[in-house]
Amino acid sequence: MSVTDTEATGRAPGGGAGPEPAVLxxxxxxxxxxxxxxxxxxxxxxxxxxxxxxxxxxxxxxxxxxxxxxxxxxxxxxxxxxxxxxxxxxxxxxxxxxxxxxxxxxxxxxxxxxxxxxxxxxxxxxxxxxxxxxxxxxxxxxxxxxxxxxxxxxxxxxxxxxxxxxxxxxxxxxxxxxxxxxxxxxxxxxxxxxxxxxxxxxxxxxxxxxxxxxxxxDVPGAVSVTLGLLAVVFGLTQAGEQGWSSPGALLSLVAGVVLLVVFYFVERKVAAPxxxxxxxxxxxxxxxxxxxxxxxxxxxxxxxxxxxxxxxxxxxxxxxxxxxxxxxxxxxxxxxxxxxxxxxxxxxxxxxxxxxxxxxxxxxxxxxxxxxxxxxxxxxxxxxxxxxxxxxxxxxxxxxxxxxxxxxxxxxxxxxxxxxxxxxxxxxxxxxxxxxxxxxxxxxxxxxxxxxxxxxxxxxxxxxxxxxxxxxxxxxxxPAALRASRRSGHGRSARRKGGGRFRPVA
Incomplete structure (x- = not known):
């Protein structure tokens, strides 16, 4: 039997924020x-x-x-x-x-x-x-x-x-x-x-x-970013094997950058990028x-x-x-x-x-x-x-x-x-x-x-x-409390008053 959302994550089934589980x-x-x-x-x-x-x-x-x-x-x-x-x-x-x-x-x-x-x-x-x-x-x-x-x-x-x-x-x-x-x-x-x-x-x-x-x-975005990443990674591997000035590495890297720029403009236009x-x-x-x-x-x-x-x-x-x-x-x-x-x-x-x-x-x-x-x-x-x-x-x-x-x-x-x-x-x-x-x-x-x-x-x-x-x-x-404590010096005075320990506040 599968674990429910509430049991696994501590959140309500609807996806809203619920109490965070304290332990695994x-x-x-x-x-x-x-x-x-x-x-x-x-x-x-x-x-x-x-x-x-x-x-x-x-x-x-x-x-x-x-x-x-x-x-x-x-x-x-x-x-x-x-x-x-x-x-x-x-x-x-x-x-x-x-x-x-x-x-x-x-x-x-x-x-x-x-x-x-x-x-x-x-x-x-x-x-x-x-x-x-x-x-x-x-x-x-x-x-x-x-x-x-x-x-x-x-x-x-x-x-x-x-x-x-x-x-x-x-x-x-x-x-x-x-x-x-x-x-x-x-x-x-x-x-x-x-x-x-x-x-x-x-x-x-x-x-x-x-x-x-x-x-x-987003098919146009998927095609352009995948081809762009493939070209960039191929260019990097070619650079490692043949040198950064090799034609294969340079052409591949340039093509990859162009495709990634195309991907950026595609993402600006499509309804569901x-x-x-x-x-x-x-x-x-x-x-x-x-x-x-x-x-x-x-x-x-x-x-x-x-x-x-x-x-x-x-x-x-x-x-x-x-x-x-x-x-x-x-x-x-x-x-x-x-x-x-x-x-x-x-x-x-x-x-x-x-x-x-x-x-x-x-x-x-x-x-x-x-x-x-x-x-x-x-x-x-x-x-x-x-x-x-x-x-x-x-x-x-x-x-x-x-x-x-x-x-x-x-x-x-x-x-x-x-x-x-x-x-x-x-x-x-x-x-x-x-x-x-x-x-x-x-x-x-x-x-x-x-x-x-x-x-x-x-x-x-x-x-x-x-x-x-x-x-x-x-x-x-x-944490905001830590930043505030350090800015005000309250943490240091609290430690002095409490014998070096923070005391819980009711």
Missing amino acids: TRRLRLVLVLLLTTQFMLAVDFAILNVALPVIGRGLGFPLAHLQWIGTSFALCAAGFTLLFGRVADLFGRRRLFLGGLVVLGVSSLVGGLAQSPGMLIVARVCQGLATAAVTPAALSLMTTSFPEGPLRRKALGLNGALMSSGFTTGAVLGGVLTDLLSWRWAFFINVPVALAVLVIAPRVIEESRPEKRPEL LVPLGVLGKRSVAWGNVAGLFAFATFTSLVFPLTLYLQDVLGFSALVAGLSLGFLGLGTVTGGVTASRVIGRFGTRTTLLLGGSLQAVFTAALVCLGADRSWMWLMLFAGFAGGIGNMLAIVGFMVTATSGLADHEQGLATGLATMTQQVGITLGTPVMSAAATTAMTGSGAVAVLGGLKGAIGVNAALVLLGVLSSALFLRDDR
């Missing part, structure tokens, strides 16, 4: 576990094949020049279709899209694991990317509509962000372990039982969520997503120079390098677990600024890395601390970008947030690659280290730019 009920815990498990699995999928690419190429006869399409085909669909599917979830049902996407993910993962040719594998990766574009915003919007604004939503989004970020690191480690001990095919097969388990349990505990009156789908400009005009949505773009682009791309540092400079194996990067993942988990309390105490804007500042400081500290293994302590400590800061910023971004919106706009808001995430992940590595190549002079480990330090310096500067944008354009959203 048994059913809410199960809903959260299902959604978090799915999001973690999708994050792992982004990185799990990176280590296995050479083995896959030899096993299926992939030409070396075409190996990158195993990742590119997935990234194109995951980023290009996420905004469209986020809005489709609002219009046709979030649970329906969530379950349908999981079916596609499970089948395509099985096909990928059984693939006997490059074409068959690429088709499986395309379908995995489409499934990710559908499931990610649907799961996130189910989370934000199941947990009303407040401590429970912040806790859910904190855990979600922590597991997603750690999933990228876990994917790299798990891909190496599965490939070495079993076969690269298990990087696909591992999704199948997880998807089946979620498909069996989810319909029993997750309620459908869709508007009573279904508006028309895919993305209402009023939503984009909200400061929390617009600048929250800018903050998220910097947070995702910088930290996920930091794995690129650090992987090269561990292998090409310090001489560690791929497996040891992957395990060492696990400290970044531990940092993100720690940040995700504590983010809810930090936001509740200081507000999302302050949390964004604090997290970004921590990330900027400890990323800049990595510029001091040396050419021998005695510097490992700095990489591990700075990676862990920077991971905490990055996750504080990411959870702050997620809460900011999905707050202050009605339930019927949550699919759109989470679609925008997911698009920001995917584009940020895609954008970061080409930028780091270009920065490292530009800063690298000569050859050998010392030259490689110089190039990597240049890339790390650019990374820290971009983190700082994100912090400045949040400081300038996001409003202070600390």
